Amino acid sequence: MIYGYIRVSSDKQTVENQRFEIERFCRDQNLSIDGWIAETISGTLPYNKRALGRLLRRVKKDDVIICAELSRLGRNVFMIMEILHICMNKMCRVWSIKDNYRLGDNIQSKVLAFAFALSAEIERTLISQRTTESLARLKAEGKKIGRPAGSKNKKHPLTGKEGQVYEWLRQGISKSEIARRCHISRNTLYRFLKEASAM
8 A cells, every 4th residue: 555644734734735746756656645644733743643643553564655755754853763663663665755765674764764854853953943042132122022911821721621632633533623612713722732742
């Protein structure tokens, strides 16, 4: 089986660019996708709480997972390495188009996986560092940053419902539907998931 895996972090992004890249690659290689896994979720959320986790549980020997780039699998080097390790143990292959990476059962694949994931994490760290420096400069200049005082609720509307929210995500229920069920906006749900993954 050949699976196409697509992930975007928010519903403001589109999965179509990644789908186009994967479909073009498959045409060039004379391959066809047997199943698509597309999800709108932060890569910081553990893979076993995403559709990717369900995919990893069912893949078998010689199955192939094709993604646009390794950073679609996870947002840090350790998560990506763990995912690739699972695939290696199950003899499932992972192909990344932009990185031109092919997971195989050899030391070169393992070294390349580490190098690609590490470089992606370094890039994100540098971006975060530049953002922090910019905020520090603005603060030094006397500009107010962040929420106005007293604007943040002390208690989140999802407090006590965390388990139910993650269960719905595990079942593949969309964030829009979860937000509707909880009587909150999608943005409130996204902030909650982002804050929970950072804890």
